[in-house]
Amino acid sequence: QQQVKQSPQSLIVQKGGISIINCAYENTAFDYFPWYQQFPGKGPALLIAIRPDVSEKKEGRFTISFNKSAKQFSLHIMDSQPGDSATYFCAASISQGAQKLVFGQGTRLTINP
Amino acid sequence: EAQVTQNPRYLITVTGKKLTVTCSQNMNHEYMSWYRQDPGLGLRQIYYSMNVEVTDKGDVPEGYKVSRKEKRNFPLILESPSPNQTSLYFCASRFLTGNYGYTFGSGTRLTVV
Numbered sequence: 001q002q003q004v005k006q007s008p009q010s011l012i013v014q015k016g017g018i019s020i021i022n023c024a025y026e027n028t029a030f031d032y033f034p035w036y037q038q039f040p041g042k043g044p045a046l047l048i049a050i051r052p053d054v055s056e057k058k059e060g061r062f063t064i065s066f067n068k069s070a071k072q073f074s075l076h077i078m079d080s081q082p083g084d085s086a087t088y089f090c091a092a093s094i095s096q097g098a099q100k101l102v103f104g105q106g107t108r109l110t111i112n113p
Numbered sequence: 114e115a116q117v118t119q120n121p122r123y124l125i126t127v128t129g130k131k132l133t134v135t136c137s138q139n140m141n142h143e144y145m146s147w148y149r150q151d152p153g154l155g156l157r158q159i160y161y162s163m164n165v166e167v168t169d170k171g172d173v174p175e176g177y178k179v180s181r182k183e184k185r186n187f188p189l190i191l192e193s194p195s196p197n198q199t200s201l202y203f204c205a206s207r208f209l210t211g212n213y214g215y216t217f218g219s220g221t222r223l224t225v226v
Contacts, residue, residue, distance in 0.1 A: 009153070032213050043117075043203050043217030044156070089155060093213065099144070100171065101215060103155040 004092050006104025014112050019077040021107045023090035026071065030092040035064065035075050038087045080111045115140045119204050119218035126194055126225055134189045134221050136204030143209040145187040146171070147179065150201040162187055163209060194225040
């Protein structure tokens with residue numbers, strides 16, 4: 001119940017295309033859903049996050065779509081660029097208590113020029 | 114610069130030889146955590162600390178120890194490393210309330226032979 005399942009494991013998109021990564025969760029107590037971006041040799045960095053009271057959040061080319069009833073959320077990268085090539089992790093946590101962040105398995109995104 | 118500093122970045126050791134990976138943050142964060150990253154498994158929490166002298170187990174604590182004697186430092190100790198602890202390790206920190214985003218260190222790649 002604590003798991004977050006992420007798909008696909010790897011994704012190749014042409015420059016200018018839309019990259020879509022999906023995540024699903026079981027624990028309805030989760031109330032914070034961030035996405036992290038990781039470049040080789042670096043630690044993950046917070047990219048964008050959403051709370052379940054909204055269905056969508058957009059920051060520049062990055063958008064989180066959230067479907068509370070389906071317990072799913074996704075990251076959309078519009079106009080994908082080679083510099084977006086990285087590993088992306090979705091995550092979920094509960095705001096109260098220990099607030100452990102549970103991560104998905106990761107998606108390696110490659111944007112071909 | 115606000116950051117989480119881990120040392121060393123790379124470490125090769127032999128089975129059974131005790132080692133410590135240091136982690137220090139300069140953001141006055143209450144919450145600190147250790148994760149290990151393995152291919153296809155994402156990031157899994159090893160231990161976390163909600164404040165000085167308060168530590169608790171994460172999902173994969175076996176074979177690890179931690180301490181939190183000062184707010185800024187959270188070392189990870191492997192008393193008797195084994196080859197299955199070969200992994201990429203990340204220290205992360207954040208405030209307990211408000212913004213739940215983690216700041217991650219750059220990682221420590223540990224190989225146990």
